[in-house]
Amino acid sequence: MTPDHDIDALGLLCPLPVLRLRKVLLGATSGQIIRILADDPVARIDIPHFCAEHGAELMKSEDMDQGIAFTIRAP
Template sequence: MTDETQTLDALGLLCPLPVLKARKRLKSMAPGAVLRLLADDPAAVVDVPHFCAEAGHALIGQEDAVDHQIYLIRRAE
């Protein structure tokens, strides 16, 4: 496990781009690293948890900011 955290700004991108970009970034990260995904696509509320469940990554946090959502995704081991 690592304490590495990266941020991916997917603001302004529509489905399925936030999830596709998250998948690509997670592949390049160490197992256990955390990706902080910023998204304002309304579909991300459904897409991101579904992606994490399908890919085996852990959705460890989800919060609403003023005009977007922030997802914390721990890469599968």
């Protein structure tokens, strides 16, 4: 599945990965797929929590060599 938006949050610390995701979600249309790659360990907690709070669907998260890739569907 090819994402509609790809966010590179490598090297960014909390809360910047979530803020980048929020900015993209605000401009996304319902159902669009967003992929965010982050290496901040706190992102493993923050991004799923943010999705739950804002109605976005966390489709999957997977460990990558560079960090964690989250695939999210916009509400």
